[in-house]
Amino acid sequence: MNFTTGAKASELLSLDHIRSQLIRLEDTIIFSLIERAQFARNAKIYEKGAFRDIIDFDGSWVEWFLLETEIFHAKARRFTSPDEFPFTPLERLPQPVIPVMTFPRLLYPPAASKVRVNDQILRFYCGEIVPGITSAADDGNYGSAATRDVEVLQALSRRIHFGMFVAESKFLSAPHDFIPHILSTPPNGDALAGLITKPEVEAKLLVRLGNKAKIYGGEFDADGKIIETSGMGKIDVQKIVDMYRDHVIPLTKVVEVEYLVHRLDDVPQSQIDAWMQSRH
Numbered sequence: 213m214n215f216t217t218g219a220k221a222s223e224l225l226s227l228d229h230i231r232s233q234l235i236r237l238e239d240t241i242i243f244s245l246i247e248r249a250q251f252a253r254n255a256k257i258y259e260k261g262a263f264r265d266i267i268d269f270d271g272s273w274v275e276w277f278l279l280e281t282e283i284f285h286a287k288a289r290r291f292t293s294p295d296e297f298p299f300t301p302l303e304r305l306p307q308p309v310i311p312v313m314t315f316p317r318l319l320y321p322p323a324a325s326k327v328r329v330n331d332q333i334l335r336f337y338c339g340e341i342v343p344g345i346t347s348a349a350d351d352g353n354y355g356s357a358a359t360r361d362v363e364v365l366q367a368l369s370r371r372i373h374f375g376m377f378v379a380e381s382k383f384l385s386a387p388h389d390f391i392p393h394i395l396s397t398p399p400n401g402d403a404l405a406g407l408i409t410k411p412e413v414e415a416k417l418l419v420r421l422g423n424k425a426k427i428y429g430g431e432f433d434a435d436g437k438i439i440e441t442s443g444m445g446k447i448d449v450q451k452i453v454d455m456y457r458d459h460v461i462p463l464t465k466v467v468e469v470e471y472l473v474h475r476l477d478d479v480p481q482s483q484i485d486a487w488m489q490s491r492h
């Protein structure tokens with residue numbers, strides 16, 4: 213999200229604005245998956261320690277790419293932006309070399325600091341998505357494949373952690389609906405999930421995503437005409453739809469619920485009372 217346009221926090225937090233960002237991120241994710249799919253699976257780059265002798269690193273080749281990329285991006289203050297969360301623990305990353313920008317405060321910090329799902333993203337992407345969109349071969353393009361993996365992973369991470377902005381927006385539009393479920397002991401995660409779930413938005417998303425992937429992944433002839441094939445073009449469209457249905461949307465909801473569970477941490481009782489009164 214571009215936070216520095218001078219837009220007010222209330223505009224940036226409108227559900228329409230946030231959803232337009234999620235729709236925009238679909239394009240980034242589809243394109244980066246198409247980029248990755250042109251290379252073979254190269255299973256070795258996901259095995260922990262497989263390159264230990266060369267890079268002196270116990271994780272996988274892809275995790276090493278993430279670390280090295282994030283070290284560089286941290287210097288350019290990437291992870292000071294409210295919608296960027298590194299896969300590498302922050303304490304292992306260097307400080308920015310340029311002054312940090314000031315951003316409007318959109319998320320509630322005690323809640324935002326508790327929610328991180330990059331480990332889950334890494335697991336489903338390397339374990340399921342890569343095997344689904346690549347041929348089971350090794351073409352030796354370890355650098356090219358890992359570069360694309362980092363791009364997909366960073367886009368997925370932004371998209372899924374965006375759930376915090378969605379949750380903040382929904383909370384502020386009707387705090388009294390959420391408060392009783394947050395304050396119950398233990399917090400009622402199912403009720404919170406029920407409040408944030410919008411089946412019609414999810415259904416439309418999956419149709420839109422499939423249509424976009426079909427066009428972005430289509431093959432065109434030299435005259436610009438689409439080549440109709442019975443095959444799957446540059447990528448198996450259904451795999452992208454499945455990834456959103458089985459992982460991206462469910463994990464976004466986990467992020468939303470987890471954020472809401474902590475949304476009242478350290479909030480003064482007087483503010484909670486005022487929110488509860490706002491129902492009347």
Ligand SMILES: O=C(O)C(=O)C[C@]1(C(=O)O)C=C[C@@H](O)C=C1
Nearest residue numbers: 378408409410411413414461464
């Ligand atoms: O758009 C929303 O309201 C969201 O909460 C985001 C999202 C999604 O991940 O795309 C998640 C849950 C809703 O059921 C619908 C869509």
